[in-house]
Amino acid sequence: MRRVQFFDTTLRDGEQSPGVNLNAEEKVAIALQLERLGIHVLEAGFAAASPGDLEAVRQVSQAVKGATVVSLARAVPGDIEKAREALQGAENPGIHIFLATSPIHRKYKLNMTREQVLEKAEKAVQMAGKYFPHVEFSMEDGGRTEKEFLCQVAERVIPAGADVINIPDTVGYLTPAEYGEIFRYMKEHVRGIEKVKLSAHCHDDLGMAVANTLAAIEAGAEQVEGAINGIGERAGNTALEEVAVALATREDHYQVATGLHLKEIGKTSRLVSKLTGMPVPGNKAVVGANAFAHESGIHQDGMLKNSSTYEILRPETVGVDSTQLVLGKHSGRHAFQDKLQEMGYRLSEEKIDFLFSRFKELADRKKRVEEEDLISLVEEKWGGEEEIFTLETVQISYGNRSVPTASVRICDHRYPQALQEAACGNGSIDAIFKAIDRVTGEVMHLEDYKITSVTDGKDALGEVFVKLRQGDYAVQGRGVSTDILEASARAYIHAVNRWVSRSTAGEGKAVSVFSGS
Ligand SMILES: CC(=O)SCCNC(=O)CCNC(=O)[C@H](O)C(C)(C)COP(=O)(O)OP(=O)(O)OC[C@H]1O[C@@H](n2cnc3c(N)ncnc32)[C@H](O)[C@@H]1OP(=O)(O)O
Numbered sequence: 325m326r327r328v329q330f331f332d333t334t335l336r337d338g339e340q341s342p343g344v345n346l347n348a349e350e351k352v353a354i355a356l357q358l359e360r361l362g363i364h365v366l367e368a369g370f371a372a373a374s375p376g377d378l379e380a381v382r383q384v385s386q387a388v389k390g391a392t393v394v395s396l397a398r399a400v401p402g403d404i405e406k407a408r409e410a411l412q413g414a415e416n417p418g419i420h421i422f423l424a425t426s427p428i429h430r431k432y433k434l435n436m437t438r439e440q441v442l443e444k445a446e447k448a449v450q451m452a453g454k455y456f457p458h459v460e461f462s463m464e465d466g467g468r469t470e471k472e473f474l475c476q477v478a479e480r481v482i483p484a485g486a487d488v489i490n491i492p493d494t495v496g497y498l499t500p501a502e503y504g505e506i507f508r509y510m511k512e513h514v515r516g517i518e519k520v521k522l523s524a525h526c527h528d529d530l531g532m533a534v535a536n537t538l539a540a541i542e543a544g545a546e547q548v549e550g551a552i553n554g555i556g557e558r559a560g561n562t563a564l565e566e567v568a569v570a571l572a573t574r575e576d577h578y579q580v581a582t583g584l585h586l587k588e589i590g591k592t593s594r595l596v597s598k599l600t601g602m603p604v605p606g607n608k609a610v611v612g613a614n615a616f617a618h619e620s621g622i623h624q625d626g627m628l629k630n631s632s633t634y635e636i637l638r639p640e641t642v643g644v645d646s647t648q649l650v651l652g653k654h655s656g657r658h659a660f661q662d663k664l665q666e667m668g669y670r671l672s673e674e675k676i677d678f679l680f681s682r683f684k685e686l687a688d689r690k691k692r693v694e695e696e697d698l699i700s701l702v703e704e705k706w707g708g709e710e711e712i713f714t715l716e717t718v719q720i721s722y723g724n725r726s727v728p729t730a731s732v733r734i735c736d737h738r739y740p741q742a743l744q745e746a747a748c749g750n751g752s753i754d755a756i757f758k759a760i761d762r763v764t765g766e767v768m769h770l771e772d773y774k775i776t777s778v779t780d781g782k783d784a785l786g787e788v789f790v791k792l793r794q795g796d797y798a799v800q801g802r803g804v805s806t807d808i809l810e811a812s813a814r815a816y817i818h819a820v821n822r823w824v825s826r827s828t829a830g831e832g833k834a835v836s837v838f839s840g841s
């Protein structure tokens with residue numbers, strides 16, 4: 325199988341992401357992790373950019389033992405000297421020299437003729453070859469350069485000593501077909517091309533960096549460049565982990581080996597995200613939090629029957645969190661039941677039906693239903709006592725200068741019709757409780773009221789805990805909802821149900837929902 329080399333520029337082009345600044349220690353930590361991933365060439369920085377970056381390149385090159393470590397340099401002696409200084413003592417040093425070749429860059433940026441570009445490139449590579457065993461030359465903005473000029477530049481830098489020639493699509497402009505065509509053209513037309521590796525370096529301005537890189541591989545590129553999580557200048561670089569995983573998953577198509585340790589991808593991605601401060605979007609391929617999460621009922625059902633229905637890749641292959649069947653409003657009964665079983669609940673079909681409808685009501689109001697939410701749902705309902713009153717609706721009228729009024733609609737299961745009552749109170753909760761008392765005919769004294777958040781986030785479930793008393797006897801109840809007023813109504817009705825069912829059973833004594841409370 326053909327082999328493709330991976331060149332990582334997270335520490336150089338990746339660090340060019342606006343707002344990112346890695347110090348030497350952080351660069352070393354990322355470099356060592358990239359080595360564990362099996363990266364072949366590691367661009368540690370741009371030594372001439374600043375004394376700090378020179379020092380970072382130096383420290384990375386001292387720490388890394390296997391991979392080749394390179395510094396970027398313009399085609400000027402000063403930059404080459406700085407790279408040399410930084411890489412003295414490195415086990416496998418290299419240099420990456422670049423010079424723009426496109427008409428736009430020649431005219432507006434460099435103010436150079438084609439001949440001047442050819443000469444400058446040749447001289448720089450010759451000089452670098454005296455110091456470095458490995459010299460890569462990049463034709464910046466190669467994607468917008470005349471093809472025959474790319475060939476001319478290559479034919480000057482190959483004899484000068486370059487062993488890798490990189491053709492960057494610096495501004496992410498090309499389509500995959502166009503980019504692949506450049507590699508085919510150069511392979512066919514450049515004298516001595518067999519002496520060098522051709523490298524692909526893409527940017528994601530039009531969202532085509534990974535596709536372009538894969539197209540270059542199909543067209544014969546022997547090296548690919550990019551950054552972990554696709555970070556980099558503007559819209560970023562090719563996400564190297566995506567290329568690696570595409571090549572492995574579609575080995576049947578690409579017939580390319582990388583030698584990378586894919587299991588290290590998750591860890592590498594998390595480290596880069598943490599140290600650069602650039603979060604990974606949830607829907608990002610391979611390493612996004614949702615890359616192996618399934619929310620919709622039909623997909624979850626398929627996954628439970630056989631994971632190949634909706635997963636082309638196992639999360640453990642790339643060292644990220646295992647597949648998750650996320651419960652939300654799109655989930656179905658299969659996934660719901662499976663989750664309850666996994667949590668240790670053994671419930672009858674009838675109970676599951678009831679809980680599933682409560683779950684759907686909750687999921688309509690909450691983005692994600694967590695395990696704690698399920699525990700609350702199950703335990704709220706299945707406390708053992710008979711349910712006489714069920715809350716249907718609660719409505720509040722509240723203003724900071726008016727008296728709060730609550731209206732509740734409650735089913736009393738002993739009668740065919742739901743009952744509705746309204747009451748005013750000192751506050752919204754007091755009004756709700758008074759309205760409930762009117763429906764139930766039980767006048768309870770509220771002895772304790774506590775509210776806690778069951779889950780995280782603004783849409784967290786609130787759990788309300790009440791203790792009601794009549795004479796010597798007390799009951800406790802609990803209610804759960806994303807809305808604390810509704811949770812309060814549920815808790816109160818739960819306690820009243822206990823009160824009524826215990827007193828009808830002749831058990832009017834203090835009871836507690838929670839053991840130990
Ligand atoms: C596509 C890429 O990612 S290329 C890499 C981009 N990365 C960076 O630029 C990060 C580090 N850069 C820096 O710290 C600074 O730009 C430095 C230290 C390299 C240079 O700083 P300065 O000397 O102040 O120059 P400045 O950045 O303003 O301008 C760049 C100069 O380099 C020239 N230049 C640009 N590319 C090259 C090149 N490959 N070879 C030779 N000269 C070049 C420009 O034409 C300009 O020259 P001029 O001053 O004669 O007009």
Ligand SMILES: CC(C)C(=O)C(=O)O
Nearest residue numbers: 422462464465492494
């Ligand atoms: C320095 C070169 C290789 C570069 O980053 C680009 O052209 O995008």
Ligand SMILES: [Mg+2]
Nearest residue numbers: 337492494525
């Ligand atoms: Mg780049």
